[in-house]
Amino acid sequence: MPPYDPERHGPKRIVGDGFHAQVGALVRQIPPGAVTTYGDVGAALGRANVARLVGYAMAALPASTDVPWWRVVAAGGRITQRPAAAARQAQLLADDDVEVRDGRVQEFSRRRHPFPQTPNR
DNA sequence: CGGCTGACGACCT
DNA sequence: GAGGTCGCCAGCC
Numbered sequence: 001m002p003p004y005d006p007e008r009h010g011p012k013r014i015v016g017d018g019f020h021a022q023v024g025a026l027v028r029q030i031p032p033g034a035v036t037t038y039g040d041v042g043a044a045l046g047r048a049n050v051a052r053l054v055g056y057a058m059a060a061l062p063a064s065t066d067v068p069w070w071r072v073v074a075a076g077g078r079i080t081q082r083p084a085a086a087a088r089q090a091q092l093l094a095d096d097d098v099e100v101r102d103g104r105v106q107e108f109s110r111r112r113h114p115f116p117q118t119p120n121r
Numbered sequence: 122c123g124g125c126t127g128a129c130g131a132c133c134t
Numbered sequence: 135g136a137g138g139t140c141g142c143c144a145g146c147c
Contacts, residue, residue, distance in 0.1 A: 012127095012145050019143050038129050051129035053143050058128045060144075074129065081128050089128085 012060040019050075023057040026115065030071040032096040034113040035105055037075050044115035051075070071096070077108025 014020045026041055038058075042050035058069045070092035074080040079089055079100060090100040099106040 014144085020145095023143095039131090042129090047142095049129095049131075049141050050143080051131090052127090052141075053129085055128040055130095056126090056143065060127080069128080072128075075131090079128090085128075 012062075014057070014060055014062075019045075019053060020057040020060060023054050024061070024065070024067045027058075027067050027069065027072055029115075030068055030113045032068075033098060033111065035071045035073050035077070035093070035098060035108070035111050036113045036115065037073055037077075039075055040112070040115060041072065044117060046118040046120050048120075071113070073105055073108075077105035077111075079103045079105070 014024060022045055023041055026044055027036070030036055038051040038054040039048075041054045042048065054072070058072055061067055061069055070089040073089075079086045080103075081089065086103065093100050093105065098111060105111060
């Protein structure tokens with residue numbers, strides 16, 4: 001069997017109020033000029049060690065999404081994606097007046113979005 | 122139902 | 135700094 005091909009079958013859909021949907025709802029709250037990390041989103045949901053899953057949730061977003069996925073970066077403000085996608089993310093961040101240089105969000109700690117931390121479940 | 126895939130991060134050697 | 139382990143969601147075939 002050939003692997004799943006979004007070019008042919010379209011993007012995965014995110015349905016209901018599962019983990020991916022909760023991630024999308026949180027990321028939607030990030031205003032222009034702010035950024036967050038995969039780990040922070042998981043922590044804001046009261047769940048440590050799910051950074052990877054947050055990354056998966058971003059990867060599953062349809063192209064038409066209203067979720068500002070480019071405001072989610074890796075720990076320390078690093079951009080970790082395929083080079084082509086990272087370039088697109090850097091451009092979108094630049095549109096937010098966020099500077100990315102050498103795969104790094106500049107002044108990362110100052111731009112990090114303060115999510116209200118939900119208690120660990 | 123089972124196997125595969127995919128934008129991470131803390132911790133360890 | 136470079137590698138490996140482990141945690142654990144959700145869609146598709």
